[in-house]
Amino acid sequence: MRGASAESVATLTEALEATVDAGADATRLADDLLGVAAILRREAGLRRIATDVSIAPAAKSDLVRQVFGSQLAPASLDLVAQAAGRRWAGSRDLGDALEKLGVIAVVRGADDAGQADALEDELFGFSRLVSQNPELRDALSDPARSAEDKRTLLHGLLEGRVTAATMRLAEQSVAGFHRTVAVALEEYQKVAAQHRNRLVATVRVARELPAADEQRLQGALARQYGKPVHLNVVVDPRVVGGMSVEIGDDVIDGTVSSRLDEARRRLAG
16 A cells, blocks of 8 residues: 555554553454455445545544444444545555454454464465465365355364464455455465564475574574564475575575576586
């Protein structure tokens, strides 16, 4: 999002944080915000009115209070009303913003419960599972399958293996609001990292890293980039030895396989 929409998201994110700090239930906030986002995406007329710049902000806020008043927790209703009163660059941006706020609320709830690291690890693990299994990816993205069918499939895969926060975002990823499930999961991982003011590094190695080596690498990257770093470790036998680290747009490739490839290119040249 850019322009007015980006400014609105920043303001609403601060309001969400203040609301949770004041004692609001982050899980209820997440469910309410994600639910309203879904309704706005389905109801084009309501979406257009709620983002119409020719209508006074107070009138739009009053409208959403009338529409959603009996369905939402008071704290959630205040946030949705505030969102309707903000300026948006495009009519779809309001629903997208409320989904992002809902995801932030999920992350905040996990953080308060001491499960934010687990959430990031589990989201990454689930995204890998989806990307590596074409049949699963197709089943979760199939528009002919009902949302309930997809949720049942998800629960069969993940129930008892992930935190409630991860399950909630996994369910959201199959709602059909993103191009693919993989795209949705990638977006949620970015939101989680941004909310926690961290960078995410994907580390590819030939075998599992010992915990001590993982901590040293994490510390070295944090010192280099000036921010805490969360590691997503991928075990890939093709690496042979060494490791490859991707962090943001940077790629640090110290793998044996890359050195062998470079040697072959030089010999061929």
